Amino acid sequence: xxxxxxxxxxxxxxxxxxxxxxxxxxxxxxxxxxxxxxxxxxxxxxxxxxxxxxxxxxxxxxxxxxxxxxxxxxxxxxxxxxxxxxxxxxxxxxxxxxxxxxxxxxxxxxxxxxxxxxxxxxxxxxxxxxxxxxxxxxxxxxxxxxxxxxxxxxxxxxxxxxxxxxxxxxxxxxxxxxxxxxxxxxxxxxxxxxxxxxxxxxxxxxxxxxxxxxxxxxxxxxxxxxxxxxxxxxxxxxxxxxxxxxxxxxxxxxxxxxxxxxxxxxxxxx
Numbered sequence: 001x002x003x004x005x006x007x008x009x010x011x012x013x014x015x016x017x018x019x020x021x022x023x024x025x026x027x028x029x030x031x032x033x034x035x036x037x038x039x040x041x042x043x044x045x046x047x048x049x050x051x052x053x054x055x056x057x058x059x060x061x062x063x064x065x066x067x068x069x070x071x072x073x074x075x076x077x078x079x080x081x082x083x084x085x086x087x088x089x090x091x092x093x094x095x096x097x098x099x100x101x102x103x104x105x106x107x108x109x110x111x112x113x114x115x116x117x118x119x120x121x122x123x124x125x126x127x128x129x130x131x132x133x134x135x136x137x138x139x140x141x142x143x144x145x146x147x148x149x150x151x152x153x154x155x156x157x158x159x160x161x162x163x164x165x166x167x168x169x170x171x172x173x174x175x176x177x178x179x180x181x182x183x184x185x186x187x188x189x190x191x192x193x194x195x196x197x198x199x200x201x202x203x204x205x206x207x208x209x210x211x212x213x214x215x216x217x218x219x220x221x222x223x224x225x226x227x228x229x230x231x232x233x234x235x236x237x238x239x240x241x242x243x244x245x246x247x248x249x250x251x252x253x254x255x256x257x258x259x260x261x262x263x264x265x266x267x268x269x270x
Contacts, residue, residue, distance in 0.1 A: 001241060002038060003244055004038040004245035005020065005036045005261060006020065007027045007031075007041055009021070010072050013071070017214060018250070019254055019257050027039070028057055032061045036063070038064035038066040039063055040067045040245045040247070043068070043069075045072065047098075047102075051105040058106055065103070065107070066108060067109050067111050068108050069113065073095040073099075074115050082116060082117035082123075084120050092135065096112060096115060104148045108148065112151065113184070114155070114159065116132055118162060125162075133172070136152060136178065137177060141178060151210045152182070154183070154186075156188075166183060166203065166208075170183065170203070185208045185211050188214040197230070197231050201238060206239075208235075210243060212247040222264045222267075232269060244265055
């Protein structure tokens with residue numbers, strides 16, 4: 001398994017759970033100094049960072065890009081894949097498609113979390129799930145054409161009323177014709193929704209394509225009450241070899257949160 005730290009370049013989500021902020025180059029330098037293998041990026045749009053600039057930075061620092069987030073599409077533009085308005089759904093697909101192309105320049109998948117949306121008032125849940133499926137099918141095909149994956153993230157009940165746990169996520173992905181979409185196991189969301197984190201991980205198995213590494217209070221791992229030794233054992237049992245990515249609050253500050261994260265990563269995975 002490989003270590004990863006998040007970098008957010010979206011001022012509108014300043015209070016959110018991302019370790020590093022503002023300066024991509026400085027953040028990447030700090031990440032490699034601490035021994036991280038990769039970074040996960042959250043940008044306002046697909047063209048915020050040029051492909052040539054990103055390739056140059058990853059090469060200079062010898063860092064991978066684990067994934068690119070798409071949440072700015074909702075935060076900045078109000079776009080989701082389950083909006084009752086078909087024009088907004090189409091714009092959401094276009095925004096994510098552009099992020100897929102951006103990530104593909106460095107072999108990184110895109111993550112669909114908040115852009116999945118919610119079941120809107122007056123809309124049947126089955127209809128909202130069908131809209132979500134339609135979007136994931138289209139975007140999964142685009143990801144496959146560009147040689148990257150697509151990651152879907154179940155969120156806790158306070159953030160979406162669509163899919164909240166890994167089992168429901170697995171069942172949903174199994175119903176799709178595209179096999180390019182994997183699940184994101186976010187340990188913070190799982191602490192709210194799963195009866196047992198390790199059991200849910202074992203049951204989801206190969207459907208897990210990415211892990212968000214945050215403790216029960218969304219601080220860096222080790223600052224809450226997650227039984228991480230059991231979670232790490234379950235990830236090893238299913239043969240997971242992907243990224244363990246710190247999507248956590250920069251508490252008490254970015255540098256200390258990053259240091260706590262890499263120490264925890266080494267404790268459980270090295």
